[in-house]
Amino acid sequence: MAFPTDNAAGAGEDRRTEEGNLTIPNIKLHRLPHLKDYLPDLQTHPNPLDNNPFFHPVSEFYITPSDVILRHILHDLSDIPSPGPHPAYHRAGPRKLVYFDPADVRAAIVTCGGLCPGMNTVIRELVVGLWELYGVREIFGIRAGYRGFYSGQPVPLNPKMVHGWHKMGGTVLETSRGGFHLDKIVNAIQDRGFNQIYIVGGDGTMRGMVEIFNEIKRRGLNIAVAGIPKTVDNDVGIIDRSFGFQTAVEMAQQAINAAHTEAESAVNGIGLVKLMGRSTGHIALHATLSSRDVDCCLIPENDFYLEGENGLFDFLGKRLKENGHAVVVVAEGAGQDIIPKTDHGSHVQEKDESGNPVFSDVGGWLKSELKRWWDRDHPGELFTVKYIDPTYMIRAVPANATDNMYCTLLAHSAIHGAMGGYTGFVCGPINGNYGYIPVDEVARAKNVVNTRDHKWAWVRSITNQPDFQST
Numbered sequence: 001m002a003f004p005t006d007n008a009a010g011a012g013e014d015r016r017t018e019e020g021n022l023t024i025p026n027i028k029l030h031r032l033p034h035l036k037d038y039l040p041d042l043q044t045h046p047n048p049l050d051n052n053p054f055f056h057p058v059s060e061f062y063i064t065p066s067d068v069i070l071r072h073i074l075h076d077l078s079d080i081p082s083p084g085p086h087p088a089y090h091r092a093g094p095r096k097l098v099y100f101d102p103a104d105v106r107a108a109i110v111t112c113g114g115l116c117p118g119m120n121t122v123i124r125e126l127v128v129g130l131w132e133l134y135g136v137r138e139i140f141g142i143r144a145g146y147r148g149f150y151s152g153q154p155v156p157l158n159p160k161m162v163h164g165w166h167k168m169g170g171t172v173l174e175t176s177r178g179g180f181h182l183d184k185i186v187n188a189i190q191d192r193g194f195n196q197i198y199i200v201g202g203d204g205t206m207r208g209m210v211e212i213f214n215e216i217k218r219r220g221l222n223i224a225v226a227g228i229p230k231t232v233d234n235d236v237g238i239i240d241r242s243f244g245f246q247t248a249v250e251m252a253q254q255a256i257n258a259a260h261t262e263a264e265s266a267v268n269g270i271g272l273v274k275l276m277g278r279s280t281g282h283i284a285l286h287a288t289l290s291s292r293d294v295d296c297c298l299i300p301e302n303d304f305y306l307e308g309e310n311g312l313f314d315f316l317g318k319r320l321k322e323n324g325h326a327v328v329v330v331a332e333g334a335g336q337d338i339i340p341k342t343d344h345g346s347h348v349q350e351k352d353e354s355g356n357p358v359f360s361d362v363g364g365w366l367k368s369e370l371k372r373w374w375d376r377d378h379p380g381e382l383f384t385v386k387y388i389d390p391t392y393m394i395r396a397v398p399a400n401a402t403d404n405m406y407c408t409l410l411a412h413s414a415i416h417g418a419m420g421g422y423t424g425f426v427c428g429p430i431n432g433n434y435g436y437i438p439v440d441e442v443a444r445a446k447n448v449v450n451t452r453d454h455k456w457a458w459v460r461s462i463t464n465q466p467d468f469q470s471t
């Protein structure tokens with residue numbers, strides 16, 4: 001199907017044919033920024049993939065402007081006409097014509113924010129993809145995040161140098177939080193002659209990318225800016241998932257298994273595991289579903305309380321009486337509203353260099369509260385809490401096989417988009433198909449756990465935990 005590029009289509013006709021087929025009306029294609037928006041005289045070039053010995057392009061090989069992905073693919077056939085508009089995004093992939101001569105490309109790659117499994121894989125695949133797919137020879141790494149644009153020398157990269165990087169955790173280019181000075185960054189990009197910028201980072205990094213893209217556009221520079229979303233918490237909206245998330249869930253199993261063993265081996269033992277998840281509980285949720293050994297899962301999206309009927313203490317007391325042990329998984333952003341404030345004011349008002357709230361240690365607080373509760377209500381009885389915080393172990397590991405393959409597809413999607421002249425975009429899977437999303441939308445969107453859907457109901461059915469709604 002072909003769709004208009006910037007507005008809704010087909011709102012008035014009959015939605016259903018005599019054969020019972022459904023026509024989805026009112027599809028709105030989100031406009032994707034392009035260098036020709038402000039540089040209309042840019043020249044095009046044949047795609048080098050035409051002559052790449054590893055590819056045999058046919059008519060369907062190249063993506064056209066009318067190839068789109070619907071954001072929402074579930075529809076109620078009884079609801080005719082189907083309400084809209086239905087948002088859609090451009091598909092990612094190679095274009096028939098490119099807007100950069102590979103011989104003139106100077107690409108820069110930067111990683112920002114916290115560590116995440118797969119960062120080195122993304123860097124490697126950007127380098128190898130630019131080099132092998134398009135013949136780009138000037139590729140540079142920017143050290144230590146955004147500040148590296150203006151505070152250090154770029155590092156020349158080539159496929160031989162990055163060959164084994166996907167087997168290592170962390171980021172060889174190093175990373176940091178903060179250091180965002182817009183004029184210094186764009187001046188450095190301009191002075192060094194970079195014309196393709198690949199930015200790997202989370203929501204704070206994406207907000208910075210919006211400003212970089214807008215400033216480059218304001219200056220009228222022929223520079224494509226592409227983003228690859230990175231957040232181990234999986235809290236970036238619109239896309240299906242973030243790279244490193246599946247590795248994080250897999251690694252979380254080891255911590256949960258250890259907590260379960262410790263709890264099961266003690267009299268009235270509780271294994272307490274704190275997992276990453278500042279504003280969303282996706283890792284805790286999926287780790288709970290994967291483990292089957294978790295008795296209670298606490299996430300930021302679902303408030304909980306300690307005392308009283310159906311409170312956490314009441315539930316754990318019953319579970320210890322029944323089974324003799326229990327395992328609790330808590331996301332780092334859970335329970336922040338009930339942790340006592342310090343003498344210096346509200347802890348959530350403190351910010352780190354990326355502008356994120358600095359949270360109290362919910363795991364350490366919960367461990368203390370559990371011991372206080374048991375000593376008060378069960379004096380003289382044996383009780384053990386084993387607290388495990390695997391945060392930095394999980395962040396620092398290499399990506400697993402699934403995430404490694406995912407990182408490759410993200411990197412190649414970003415390269416195809418930048419070579420095709422698109423800019424100010426983020427790439428990622430939408431309903432299983434890779435697409436390009438305007439970065440300002442990604443910077444605003446959040447992916448929170450819906451505690452009213454079947455997945456959270458599945459968690460509660462496994463753990464038998466209360467809903468923590470006060471009566």
